Amino acid sequence: xxxxxxxxxxxxxxxxxxxxxxxxxxxxxxxxxxxxxxxxxxxxxxxxxxxxxxxxxxxxxxxxxxxxxxxxxxxxxxxxxxxxxx
Numbered sequence: 001x002x003x004x005x006x007x008x009x010x011x012x013x014x015x016x017x018x019x020x021x022x023x024x025x026x027x028x029x030x031x032x033x034x035x036x037x038x039x040x041x042x043x044x045x046x047x048x049x050x051x052x053x054x055x056x057x058x059x060x061x062x063x064x065x066x067x068x069x070x071x072x073x074x075x076x077x078x079x080x081x082x083x084x085x086x
Contacts, residue, residue, distance in 0.1 A: 021048065025055040036064040037074060045070075049077040050072070 024033060034047055052061045063074040 021051055025051060025057060029055065029057075030056055030060070032060040032062065034064055036063045037070050038065065040067065040073075042073060045073050045077050047076075050079070 019027075021035070032077070035052075037045055038050065052058060063078060065071045065073070065074065
């Protein structure tokens with residue numbers, strides 16, 4: 001599959017690699033990250049939440065989804081570990 005990054009340049013996948021979320025968290029420990037969950041998969045949400053906790057990123061990771069149902073699942077997964085200010 002060819003992916004075009006700018007005119008007259010394409011990639012076949014050998015020269016580009018999409019990092020895993022764990023790698024992003026490891027390499028950018030203080031950079032706020034937006035994580036968009038696109039599929040209704042509770043196991044995925046749980047695994048992302050585990051990574052957020054493991055890398056102590058609860059305060060700098062923003063969860064997003066176009067689906068209200070998925071966002072509700074994300075909130076249920078995140079809220080037990082998040083300390084809310086009174």
